[in-house]
Amino acid sequence: MTTQQRCPVDHGYQPFDMTDPFPSYAALRAEEPVMYDERIDYWVVTRYDDIKQVFDDWETFSSENAQAPVRERGVQAKKIMEEGGFTAYSGLSARIPPDHTRIRAIVQRAFTPRRYKALEPTIRENVVRLTEAMIGGEQPGDALASIAYHVPTITILTLIGADLDMVDTYKRWSDSRAAMTWGDLTDEEQIPHAHNLVEYWQECQRLVAEAHETNPDSLVGDLVRAQSEGAEITDHEIASVCYSLLFAGHETTTTLIANSLRVLLSHPEAWQALAEDPSLIPGAIDEILRYSPSIVAWRRKALVDAQIGGVDIPKGANILLVMGSANRDESRFEDPDSFQISRPNAREHLAFGYGIHYCLGNMLAKLQTKVALEEIGRIAPDLALAPGAEIDFADNLSFRVPLSVPVTWKERVDA
Numbered sequence: 001m002t003t004q005q006r007c008p009v010d011h012g013y014q015p016f017d018m019t020d021p022f023p024s025y026a027a028l029r030a031e032e033p034v035m036y037d038e039r040i041d042y043w044v045v046t047r048y049d050d051i052k053q054v055f056d057d058w059e060t061f062s063s064e065n066a067q068a069p070v071r072e073r074g075v076q077a078k079k080i081m082e083e084g085g086f087t088a089y090s091g092l093s094a095r096i097p098p099d100h101t102r103i104r105a106i107v108q109r110a111f112t113p114r115r116y117k118a119l120e121p122t123i124r125e126n127v128v129r130l131t132e133a134m135i136g137g138e139q140p141g142d143a144l145a146s147i148a149y150h151v152p153t154i155t156i157l158t159l160i161g162a163d164l165d166m167v168d169t170y171k172r173w174s175d176s177r178a179a180m181t182w183g184d185l186t187d188e189e190q191i192p193h194a195h196n197l198v199e200y201w202q203e204c205q206r207l208v209a210e211a212h213e214t215n216p217d218s219l220v221g222d223l224v225r226a227q228s229e230g231a232e233i234t235d236h237e238i239a240s241v242c243y244s245l246l247f248a249g250h251e252t253t254t255t256l257i258a259n260s261l262r263v264l265l266s267h268p269e270a271w272q273a274l275a276e277d278p279s280l281i282p283g284a285i286d287e288i289l290r291y292s293p294s295i296v297a298w299r300r301k302a303l304v305d306a307q308i309g310g311v312d313i314p315k316g317a318n319i320l321l322v323m324g325s326a327n328r329d330e331s332r333f334e335d336p337d338s339f340q341i342s343r344p345n346a347r348e349h350l351a352f353g354y355g356i357h358y359c360l361g362n363m364l365a366k367l368q369t370k371v372a373l374e375e376i377g378r379i380a381p382d383l384a385l386a387p388g389a390e391i392d393f394a395d396n397l398s399f400r401v402p403l404s405v406p407v408t409w410k411e412r413v414d415a
């Protein structure tokens, strides 16, 4: 194939339908592993080796389209955003070298394990408090709404130095960001989200201005101090980093904690094994990331005429790397559709991407999920998926987000 062609068969792939995309990924890997999909104007890449090669070759395949709206913004949404002074740009993921290299080095210095290790006791307290509240309530409970929604959001607000009373507000803004960038919204549907993005960006700018005044002991404080000590980063770039982290820092981890419970409870023998031996939890988390990643697809752009898996890709083409498919590629993972908490090479998953943009928050995400599984397994080892539970997933090109995790438990009798 040398030019963009209309795809004759779509192999069952529906770009925005996240219900159960895995059979269509398998069909694509087998039948057309590099497929041009005119519905979204993306080349859809589904084999592990091809995806890793594209991630690795940032000089040929740039991430500059990683945060571009998949559906063009409507006239009214554009007007609302322009009038609201919305000029946010990706903090890191859609930046390219040399800007990406410069900003990443500065953020990485502020984003130290020391900062988030210090958060571990707070994470634990939050999980315990929320789990006890859930099992003290009505059955069935929703582990997503009761636990997974809050824990990473409180963590990232604490780390950044944002207002802890704003959990629901940041969740609303983040939902808007996910829908406006990776969703399939009509012009009319975009309007409330456009207002939310304006508010969100104004708050990020306010955080930076405030940090200049108050010199807080937080990540924004660290970035502002670095700037005053000569680091080459502007206020707009710091606000953009906040705009990224205040989304990336909880959205995907809420999903990871929810998916951990959803997948483990649908494999009760695995849940039981972790409750009995928590040292198995870190390996299990990698298997969850492989089996059911929070982000199933991420984007790149070809800067020159190139080839992927022997297929010619024209300069300027948009590329969708389907990590949800790479993680189930039979050439890399034996019996890929089975869930095995002790799978020896689970860590080779591509759920956090690969190469120069490799997820900056991967250790924080894993730490929070580990603490959540340790504490929930200790407090409620008899947790089970509610009988007949049907879990829906929001429509999206990249984020595979369960909408609930309905659970039951044995009633506690107070001693």
Ligand code: HEM
Residues within 6 Å of the ligand: 055, 063, 091, 092, 093, 094, 104, 156, 244, 245, 248, 249, 250, 252, 253, 256, 293, 294, 295, 298, 351, 352, 353, 354, 355, 356, 357, 358, 359, 360, 361, 362, 364, 365
């Ligand atoms: C389960 C949780 C998470 C998943 C699945 C995830 C996934 C990803 C993916 C796929 C990328 C793009 C990588 C690439 O282009 O090669 C990424 C980048 C990034 N992630 Fe995460 N992430 C998670 C949690 C977090 C957290 C907790 C934070 C921050 C506190 C974070 C911050 C970032 C940042 C800043 C980038 C951009 C890095 C760069 O471009 O240099 N992520 N993440």
